[in-house]
Amino acid sequence: MDILLIGGMWLNGSVWDGVASALEPLGHRPVPLTLPGQGDGSASATLDDQVAAVLAAVDAAPGKPMVVGHSVACTLAWIAADRRPDRLAKAVLIGGFPAADGQPYADLFEVRDGVMPFPGWGPFEGPDAADLDDAARKELEAAAIPVPAGVAKGVVRLTDERRFDVPVVAVCPEFTPAQAREWIDAGDVPELARAKHVDLVDIDSGHWPMVTRPAELARILAAAADAA
Template structure:
């Protein structure tokens, strides 16, 4: 099965290399999606550019599973909205889809038109507890400032058939019970309306493709095997 792997903020497609290899060993094709502004040198990329890159990958694949990490959960959801009959399922790793009209990822201040990695103080605790100092240094060194027109882009959703696309919420730094409570309380309105949501516990931090790629591979392959 084809699994499109969409990285979250600051990361280029190479962050998925170990996951792609692991999925191949399980008989699946992992395809790391190259997002404009994340590794190609572009500083003028927009959220629409990134959305189109994911849709192009969907159109080139065979009813893929779209895996969105962190903020890119919204990109996976945008793909389900635009291609509800072509996306087999969405897998959201450590992230939740933004609602229509919300900013994509306006989390930190822009510096010269882009949102740089803010440093590890912003991610102390469960997010980064499984990363040692060397891993933190390496991840920070590869971080690419997110173009402002991506971070501050507005999510637009239009097709309610997205709610029929199965969703698997992979819960790394939070528990499935935490996630269910957030959905039930109205904090995640898009998932509250989704008709088929499965919660998967993943005992890692926020970047499992870096800290525990084979654990993530097992979770993703199990999802694919069950579809």
């Protein structure tokens, strides 16, 4: 099965290299995506541009692919479920939850000169970055690509309720499956509260398991694909 891999803020497709190399021997074809504005040098990219890139990858896949979103890109994976509910085998959400219709995509940090640069490690101290050593932090920060304002401030649009039929796997890194279930049941994650098939999977990592636990994450993704 094709497994489309979408990194979150400031990341391009290379962040999935370790996961991709571990997935191939498990019988699946990893397809890391470099999104418009996050690796192609375009600071004018919009959320619609990123959505179009994800949908193009879905449409190009043979059979039904599995779409994997990390962090804020969980929303991109969920938009794919909304736009292509009959084409997806499954949506996997790593370390995040999908925004609801009408919400901003990722209006999280200061925008300067038309982009949202990586804010440094201060906002991520604690469970998010606990398993990143100094070398990993420096490497991630050096590779961080400022996110265009047109992406970060884009408005999420969801229109097809068939998205709730797409099976979901929520991978829980810096939080536990029990916490995720509590948030969903409390109505804090309205999109997943309405999803008909949601599995919660634990991984003992911080917010970037593709960096710190690539082989384990690959096994989780392969198991999800096999179950589909």
